[in-house]
Amino acid sequence: MKPFKKLKSKRDIRLYFMFIKEELNAYRAYSLKIEEFLEASLEDKENEFEKLTADMDDGASFNIYDKEYGNEINRLEDVFPNLLRVTLFIKCFSFLEVELFSLANELKKELDLSLSINDLQGSNIRKAQNYLKNVANIEFPDNDESWHEIKKYNILRNYLVHDGLGFPITMEELDSNASKIGITGKTKELINIINQHPLLSLEESLVDYLELRLSKEFCSEVIDDLMRFFTIIYNILLNCEWVIEEDKNF
Template structure:
């Protein structure tokens, strides 16, 4: 029992440190995004009218999208890492003959690695897992978004469409612009409309924070 407590105490500390560091990083990165975009501003005058441009004509330079996506994918990857680590800890402590690797690789077990790891904890290790929490449902839905971001540059496939509308997600590029620049889009922020993001979804600044909160709630509930 003491070894179980010791190993899970280490996991709790690892999770706590990661969540604290990531929360701080999200705050800093959002400030950097705003500064970066605002610094790219320039004005074009034509026939007596002025037009605001932001140096974001190319997808690869659209900082809010690429940076927010990378933060979220890192968060999701850490959750996957922690759940599998829990499984391996339980496998050793409870002397389970079925390895978590074999369980995850078994084609008869459906779902993502995150879902399979939770099923291992619940059904193989016979340990409580808070799979009925709304936060767990949210995390599983986020897995669908993660796969689209990683494999298809955040395109709206059928699975993604079934989740929309979803808190922290927008399908309008102007919503990102408005959020970063703190104004309502009135058709004059050119340099944004040139982007080729048809049929895509975008993460708002609140999305990773909400995922982080769901992650923390899930872990707190598990360790209780």
């Protein structure tokens, strides 16, 4: 729950940014805690298997692994961590969208603007960019690296939400010319983003297509980018001419 419902004074803006930082730091702490839990659980399960099969031959050990341990170890090692990272990434991006819309609505009230953000066209972050820059006349950080990354995250988020983790191509096709296998538009753009990002990868799955994998450090990098972006917005708001030093009615 936000500690305010206005953006009149510098105090209001500081409270707003404190809320943003607290939320993003909570997401980071959550990620670290759950990653640690999964790693510890995986280590415990592997140690349990090694103790159980220490005196068995390879054939008997394989049978035990296949029937009793393989599925659980695969979940702890691959499925659960990737699911955590995907859901946290989507949550982080949702937080960004919600806060940009909330900021736009607050500015509409404070500046007595006739247009609302919902009157604009485009994706949510494009609406927010357009509203803050062209309606509220806020100096928007279009050229900052954090915004460039956010636009890439938007493409990734949209694919994950609407299409899931799978990409209907093989590794051989991925290594070939994408245009020759019918990959165009946003999917081609996303594959290029993935290939250029050291913390994202496409890997072979149990079925005949590739699946997206997010590394352990990816969500932390996303949170860093969001923190940088909101810090810039915070400093821009502090220097707006309509912001008063203190709210005497507080």
